Amino acid sequence: MNFKALLLATAVSGTLFAAHAQAAELTVGFSQIGSESGWRAAETTVSKAEAKKRNINFKIADAQQKQENQIKAIRSFIAQGVDAIFLAPVVSTGWDAVLKEAKEAKIPVVLLDRDIDPAGKELYLTAVTSDSVHEGKVAGEWLVKTVGTKPCNVVELQGTVGASVATNRKKGFEDGIAGASNVKIVRSQTGDFTRAKGKEVMESFIKAEGGGKNICAVYAHNDDMMVGAIQAMKEAGLKPGTDVLTVSIDAVPDIFKAMAAGEANATVELTPNMAGPAFDAVIAYKDKGTVPPKWIQTESKLYTQADNPKAIYDAKKDLGY
């Protein structure tokens, strides 16, 4: 009898405890695209850390770059009855049906890093993305401020032709330097976002510009191309970081290494922490019913040699970049 009572008491308190624990913590499912790039791997690592910080039960499904896997993952998140779903969409179309199901089940969906087709606007709570035009602008404004009134010929390493990120970062940079007539883009060519191509294109720029004497600064649409360009400049006997100013975008660990060595000047961060603001938006929405704006823009932070690049490199190198 006593034993039975004890068992019952344990069971009851167990259930109560479980119920309490469930009420306290949110469960969020994240349909991640995959781990195709270092940045994406870092995003996954940072998202997990951010979830842990907020005591959120976080479930990640890696879609291996396939939309059908993302749709499947969202459906099973709905079936599990999670409190919110994060989605980093691999393509911008084809989400209507499954997002409608989420809406019917009253599960808010937050888009991370990429947006979907405008038709689906009412189907998600908010989108946390960075503004790539703004990123380019931050880079351009830094350069204008740094060179002051001196004339400055800039060579530009573009991203993949036609990629929206490349178009936007180009436009943003042009906006950033528009006010300064002394800063001019003299050459601009695609380096396909890769290190090897960045080096190759930089070599041809150096040849075309009298051994690099006429180049005052290099702007690259991503850090990887800049790392290649730095290599090319060193091989041509130039001193990147002192003879030639460099500014690029993304803030991957390797550029901090170059900055610590004095070979690079500045980078604009594309933060891998998209989940942090998304968690905060979901928590506010769940607790107080606060509806966030449709677009949460992440900070495009500028880092220079003055920001202790060595320490940032150490902090970033294990994120999976």
Add this chain to the structure above:
Amino acid sequence: MIRSLARLMPVLATTAVFLAGFLLCSLVYPNFASMRVVMNLMTDNAFLGIVAVGMTFVIISGGIDLSVGSVIGFTTVFLALAIERWGVPPLMAFALILIICAAFGACMGAVIQYFELPAFIVTLAGMFLARGVSFLLSTESIPINADLYAHLSDHAIRFGTGARLTVPAMIMLAVVIGGMVLLHLTRFGANVYALGGSRAATALMGINVPRTTVLIYTLSSVLAGLSGIVFSLYTSSGYSLSAVGVELDAIAAVVIGGTLLSGGYGFVFGSFVGVLIQGLIQTYISFDGSLSSWWAKIATGLLLFAFIAFQQITLHLARRPARRSGRPSPPPPAAIAQGVARP
């Protein structure tokens, strides 16, 4: 009676694995044992289920069709362009693409038959061709906004809390039932089994081998086209990169479902359960939320190994008693399955 039971062993084993797996998942995750999850399994794997039916016919006949994934991709791109850019009514676009796929499959079948080439090579060429053409048509994902698509993707039979039998799921179930009828109850089905048992013997029996071969690959491509239609409904868009590698998932489902890769033996129902098992593994992984999704592939690989080993053991056991009693060994299940020889 015992023999027919032994014949069904692989399918029964697959079904048992599925049920045991489902039970296990339900014990770990209380929300798992719901109609919603079962219906999601149907909807999310509808495109795979449809091609797996076609693949079952091909593999039983002793062949292979590597082109199906690319045909799905091509179909989605074609439909998106036809409906959105060229202004073709959706139903007409469906009919058109099925005709194109039928012609494509018939050509592959004819090449395999008349040039006496291995199906592996011919359908590999078909795979590159279909994928290449879809990239040529468009490299971007094209949304399909036709009313019919919105209507079909909203339409579903709802029951319980959130469970819904969607149009893709309905189409898949219809294809599975149709495939079972075609394979097990018609002359064409019997010919497919015979072809897988022995090509030469089939020809000697007076069965039209060329016609059967061409029809088998036509069927597989048409079902791949249908699967592409379902896929485009599923994502409301056309994308040249969609359904990459689906042919391998389909082959895995067919083999897990108990069909012999060497041909002559197998069941449509087994392939259907094989598809559900793969879906089950994926669902488990997203319920868990911390496992790498690549475990799905690992689990599928292990299951494949297990089932191939299991098939070999049952085949071996089926032959043993006869040898011991000194009678001539009975024909392999392939021959029994299609009734060519009864000892």
